[in-house]
Amino acid sequence: MTGATDVAILNGFGRTLGDSIIGLQALHAARTLGAIPGKPVLFRLPGLSPLIEAVYAAAADLAEVRELPWTDATPERPFTPAAAFARVIDIRDFAFDPAFRGAPMIDYFLRHLGVAPAGVPPALKRNAWLAPRVTLPPQPAAGHVLVCPRTANPMRDMPDAVHAHILDWLGTHTGAPVLTQAMLPPAGSLAELCGLVAAARLVVAADTAMVHLADAFRVPCLAFFTTHRPEWRVRDYPLCTPVHRPAPGLPPAIEFVRGPDDVAAAQAAWGPGLAWLDPVLAAAWRRSENP
Template identity: 35%
Template structure:
């Protein structure tokens, strides 16, 4: 599914196909510097480095880039594959992208996967790759020289996937499998539930730790988060339903709630809190993806993206679409009008006491 957008096209005034500043940062793919280095647009953006003069990496010989031309990867014919600029700079995207890599590894256990990452990605996201690397292969920071990647090895560009049209239109796991040259239809739903997370070295649950349900109300942007005025009411609903203490991330004024943020200094700790929960309520898709990997039942709220695009394969998830007409598909917003609409939508949701849980969601 190629991109049809002038802003993502090489500068027509540039004889070497170089991108201008804006096009480089929003280009749906990785970049190639004038000196032959593969660069993540994200790294240029967060460092404020000049972004003009770079070419799309996909124009280099031997680069596989599904957004330009879909392909079917012949993994059986190779011992090494280079996955460039995968799998994004958020925790949720990274979990799903790694699930796609594990699908490859299951079918081709001898293949060596070398994953090249944006060096400036948030530390808590990079930590996930450190935990997963022993099971996946090799994780390296960008930039890397194009010449350092063996000529005959598959080189798959996954860069800046947020700007690929298919990313907003398909279930995320299907998108990542397609971008890696795999057929999503050939992968069973059970392999799309992030079960590889169970193999990570995580903190053990202390024997003295009581059972709890977990509340994760904050997403990556306010318009996808649970409004602050609704949080205590939802904690009360959790207590009424399960009669268990409610742990969570961020302050909530409720006598049955404990903020465990200080007890979760590392990504491994966050994963462990989700793993050991009896139930999860969340608007944070990263927490939901983790819960799916550990078979933790969950209620998940979706606002500007359809639930099926993120939770289709999660059999233990009660996914709720919080209707926000006119805001579908936006990735971020903190506008006053949008947040007011969000609060009204949650008011309508909470007015129906039958919607928050499935009948069989009882511990």
């Protein structure tokens, strides 16, 4: 045993904002429940965006971060420093693992960290680790609606017509300031992004990363899903209203675009008509009044 560094976690937890937020919550839960002793070492692939780097910097008390070279990116290659650790948790290439697809992401990470998901209290399946570790910048008067139409995957993006319809409905029916990430400059820091979410009255998103942030700051959220079932991402979020528009013809839980037909199929799932959006938006707005 090597004290604080007796556990190594390889590729923990991916390269996207959403995966990182959830993975770090799973680690927070595993440490709280005693399944991960001490302070583990997360071996991260290089070339992460400054925003993702900031997420792991915020979690510096949960784990030490070291670089995992690209040459060691897949499980097919032995992890040569393994002998220095009492336990190595290998989740390299987890996005290609069939067990990752079609399951709640928090449960997948918990299992790999040695925790049975059924025994984890609901509060530890929410993104409780983040808010206490981020100092929010001063905010103008709170109460805006934040619309997040773009995602890290073009299949999941909100079609332009849907985005325009949502902005029009919110502007007509709510009286609240409406901000859309499509027209805002990118956040300059993790604190700035979190502040934008934390000051919102309601988040409307196709981007699950923003949904995870909304849960972290206890902001009501309306979340749209086409390629994944909602319970795989937001099962544990009591303030989230999920809407599932399944895309016929696409494999369940598809993670990577195979070609333009995949994007077209996912976009078509929103439907040729948008009248269905009005009662959904109305219900989410009413819920934001009494979260």
